[in-house]
Amino acid sequence: MIPFFVLDRPASLEILLGFFLDHPKLNFGVMTHANVSKRFVDLFREYPYTIPVKYYDRTVSKKDLNNIKNNLTRISDSGAFQKNSVVHPYDQLFQKYVDLKVDYGIINDVLSDYKKTVKSAEEAINYYDELKFKQKFNLMGVAQGTTTEEYCKCYEELLDMGYEHIAIGGLLKRSGESNYYKINSETRMKNIVTSIKEKYGPEKLFTLGIYNPGRHEMLEELxxxxxxxKGWLFHYDEFYFTSKELLKKSGRYNRTIARAYNNFMKCKSNFIENKSQENREIFSKSKKSLDESLNSIGTSLQEFRYREVRNTLEKKIASKMTCEGVEKPIFDVESTVLESL
Structure with a gap:
């Protein structure tokens, strides 16, 4: 089971690079959307060669980067479900997929509406064949519906059109008024997936938006x-407890940093309790002060964040994919030197 990390910013590519370097034999995926910036497109299409190796404690060679490239699968969707999104006509959308150099490009689907999704899928595959995009990326359809029967019917109609790769969408629902989604029902999801697997036996079945480390074993079983x-950047220790403790062990945690850190924690706690504009500004100043203190000993809050996220991914994801997790200090004496490529 391959976890695909959803991203649309250069910093996310930088964070993941250090994580991928620790696991050259594992298969991972990255997923983006068609509404990303031109700069991100340029970085994504040649990843990992286009990204600086930040906060990594050994020398990196071209062979290391080649290992990542060979074990990385790239997917993009249209970005239709993004906030303030732009829905591109298929000729433009497919060119964006080519520009991103993806392995799979996903059609425009309509949430919970299998008939409209089928109509969109028919338009997509006609453009795909007519404009000769087949040599450039794999077109991925999406099965939608409200019942298991509708999902299966949608899946079958996509197969009849000639789709070789079909994802399952619509398995999530919005959590209240937030931009976060949660799984509708694991029982419902299992029924839909099991029915499609039993009836059509797809070799590669992609389920949209439902990965979570807590579901890894279940998805493997299915x-x-x-x-x-989508949530990988948020599910880490936002208070930097791990980074702070490891900085202490390295002997670099002094009184100035301790005061700045304690003030940062106090201001953050106040801001979480009461998100007023005044508390926001105070918290922002405390964060800047902590960053300046960390800069004085050769590190930064950005380094804290990068290493904290990687450490969390190591414990929560890589440990489920391999028996041997990478155990090494977050802060080593030497920084990475990227060899000349």
């Missing part, structure tokens, strides 16, 4: 090929 993970 023989899911891949699922994307």
């Amino acid at each position: 023989d899911i090929w891949g699922a994307d993970y």
Whole structure:
């Protein structure tokens, strides 16, 4: 089961690079959307060669980067479900997929509406064939519906059109008024996936938006090929406890940093309790002060964040994919030197 990390910013590519370097034999995926910036497109299409190696404690060679490239699968969707999104006509959308150099490009689907999704899928595959995009990326359809029967009917109609790769969408629902989604029902999801697997036996089944480390074993048991993970950047220790403790062990945690850190924690706690504009500004100043203190000993809050996220991914995801997790200090004496490529 391949976890696909959803991203649309350069910093996310930088964070993941250090994580991928620790696991050259594991298969991972990255998933983006068609509404990303031109700069991100340029970085994504040649990843990992286009990204600086930040906060990594050994020398990195071209062979290391080649290992990542060979074990990385790239997917993009249209970005239709993004906030303030732009829905591109298929000729433009497919060119964006080519520009991103993806392995799979996903059609425009309509949430919970299998008839409209089928109509969109028919338009997509006609453009795909007519404009000869087949040599450039794999077109991925999406099965939608409200019942298991509708999902299966949608899946079958996509197969009849000639789709070789089909994802399952619509398995999530919005949590209240937030931009976060949660799984509708694991029982419902299992029924839909199991029915499609039993009836059509797909070799690669991609489930949209449902990956979570807590579901990794379940998705493995369902023989899911891949699922994307939107929350990976948020599910880490935002108070930097791990980074602080490891900085202490390295002997670099002094009184100035301790005061700045304690003030940062106090201001953050106040801001979480009461998100007033005044508390926001105070918290922002405390964060800047902590960063300046960390800069004085050769580190930064950005380094804290990068290493904290990687450490969390190591414990929560990589440990489920391999028996041997990478155990090494977050702060080593030497910084990475990227060899000349």
